[in-house]
Amino acid sequence: MARSECRMSSGGRMARRRTRDRRPLLAGLIAANVLVGLTALGLWWRKAQPEPRAASAVPTVTAVAPAATARVDWDRFRSGTVDPDGRCVGCNVLLISLDIFRPDRLPCWGGPHETGDTICSMAENGVVFEDFIVQAYQTPIAQMAMFTGRYPSRTGFTRFSAQLPADEPSLPEAFAAAGYDTVAMGSSFEVMTDMSKWSKHGHRFTRDDLNPGLSFGRGFSRFVYTGYRNLPTDALPFLTTRTRGEAPFFLWLVFGTLHWPYGAAVPADLRDRFDPPDYQGEFEGLSAPHFPLLSRVYRNTWYSPAGPVPLSEDDMDWVRARYDTGLRLVDDFLGQLLAAIPAEQAENTLVVLHGIHGEDLAEHGAFGHYDVYDTEVRQRLIILHPRRAGAPAVVDTPVEGVDLAPTLADLAGLALPALPAGEVLDGRSLREAVRTGEADPDRAALSERIPLWEDIFRHLDNMPVGYVARIRPLMEGPAVGDFALRTDRWKLIHRRARTLESAVSWWTEVTGMPLERPELELYDLHEDPLELNDVAADHPEVVATLRAALNARLAGLDLPPEP
Structure with missing residues (x-):
């Protein structure tokens, strides 16, 4: 049986074709979970290396046995009823949020490995927004902007320690008020x-008020943390046992599975499936690259406590391959999940998948999410609408993460709760774009690099004591950072916090090298999609135009002075 697969066309956009079957991943289900013990720097050296010092323990991840690859019948997610206005009133809503999602690691967007077919096939059968630009590069800040429809600096939700003000409404509260489960x-x-x-x-x-769950739990009747970096398997019985007579549901599934330690939830015997052939590099013997390691890799060098260790391209590809194994695990689970939804529920369920933010896989020197390059803020938004007329569509003009709340409310025929007096919504409904497959081609998207990553590093107990003592007083004030404005072709980054960043930079702490940035950076995304070449000096007129537009966008935000 042939399957539907995506491929990259010129310009990096998704095209469609039919190809031969993919080899199944596993024939059956492994019955028991395997506890995977990770040690912070437990590498087996093939050759003489300085002895690494002991480091604090790394969180344990429970490996999850993947099911055999499931084929999703996408026709089950189509209703016999078409809504001419593009709404889905009374429909269930299944919202799938993927943390540190790199869609370009999937085969349909140019990925080098067979990391799965479910998300690609979902995109082929729905409406996909290929330039879904999120407003932050840290998980709670980016996701809360999506739930409120407002920029982080508008709501003040700019730190892990932030709490959403009581009078600031969010999307789940709208569904709860409408009687959804x-x-x-x-x-x-x-x-x-x-x-x-x-x-x-x-x-x-080490900080006592880092509790984002207080804010994200608002509006939910049940709020279940399923465990560290695992798969939210509790969703399977929830979705498969519901009956038509029950109230519609709003189910939010949050996947931390892709996050470092990369691939830790994958069974040990499957983690090496994408490794470089006959890999015998510096990381041989390490099961899953984790924070104590990744936070010390910078520009192809591992700055170990014992001294710098140069890394080969195979070493770097090994780290990326372990990310890819986690992506395959998530994609396979999504196939199992969507295939298991009963037909009478599927035809009445709006399925929405998006990335919360991305991950730099050393394209800019580091593994992680530290900045507002497209590797971190350009995501996909995929919508399967059971009552939508017409063929699947690809929308390739920028939209914003803050559009999620007004879009889902509008598609469901709901109104978002009223904002505080004098406040405005930054997002806009994409219902018409979902209906027609077209969005505003002139739109520009804002991203905030607030706070700097060092803001959370100072609250970790396994960071160097002297470093934390030095940066803590410098970061006690209001959260500050940089801003980016992105059009279809251009991105302007204003390094508003460059002076503070140079004083607190973790990379300077690790490498001993000073961090210097220009105030303004400009990238031509059509010619340089990875943003490796700053062309601000070559296009002063574009810089001036975008800076004026960025300043106008920021004028309504309550920003602290430049540090």
């Missing part, structure tokens, strides 16, 4: 837990 399940502790009491996973945060 509102449930959240997920493995991203960044939005679902009290992080200040998170010591059970091997290291802890």
Whole structure:
């Protein structure tokens, strides 16, 4: 049986074709979960290397046995009823949020490995927004902007320690008020837990009020943290046992599975499937690259406590391959999940998948999410609408993460709760774009690099004591950072916090090299999609135009002075 697969066309957009079958991943289900013990720097050296010092324990991840690859019958997600206005009133809503999602690691967007077919096929059968630009590069800040429809600096939700003001409404509250059964399940502790009491996973945060779950739990009747970086398997019985007579549901599934340690939830015997052939590099013997390692890799060098270790391209590809194994696990699980939804539920369910933010896989020197390059803020938004007329569509002009709340409310025929007096919504409904497959080609998207990553590093108990003592007083004030404005072709980054960043830079701490940035950076995304070449000096007129537009966008935000 042939399957539907995507491929990259010129310009990096998704095209469609039919290809031969993919080899199944596994024939059956492994019955027992395997506890995978990770050690912070436990590498087996093939050749003489300086002895690394012991480091604090790394959180333990429970490996999840993947099911055999499931084929989703996408026709089940189409209703016999078409809504001419493009709404889905009374429909269930299944919202799938993927943390540190790199869609370009999937085969349909140019990925180098067979990382799965479910998300690609979903995009082929729905409406996909290929330039879904999120407003932040840290999980709680980016996701809360999507739930409120407002920029982080508008709501003040700009830190892990932030709490959403009581009079600031969010999307789940709109569905709860309309009588939906509102449930959240997920493995991203960044939005679902009290992080200040998170010591059970091997290291802890030292600040007492890091509790984003208080804000994200609003509007939900059930709010379930499913475990560290695992798959939200509790969703399977929830979705497969519901009956038509029950109230419609709003189910938010949050996947922390892709996050570092990359591939840790994948069974040990499958983690090496995408490794470089006959890999015998510096990381041989390490099961899953984790934060104590990745936070010390910069520009093809591992700055180990024992001294710098140059890394080969195979070493770098090995780290990326471990990310890809986690992506395959998530994609296979999504296929199992969507295939299991009963037909009478599927034809009445709006399925929405998006990335919360992305991940730099050393394109700019580091593994992680530290900036507002497209690797971190350009995501996909995919919508399967059971009552939509017409063929699947690809929308390739920029939209914003803040559009999610007004779009889902509008598609469901709901109104978002009223904002505080004098406040405005930054997002706009994409219902018409979902209906027609076209969006505003002249739109520009804003991203905030607030706070700097060092803001959370100072609250980790496994960071160097002297470093934390030095940067803590410099970062006690209001959260500050940089801003980016992105059009279809151009991105302007204003390094508003460059002076503070140079004083607190983790990379300077690790490498001993000073961090210097220009005030303004400009990238031509058509010619340089990875944003490796700053062309601000070559296009002063574009810089001036975009800076004026960025300043106008920021004028309504309550920003602290430049540090």
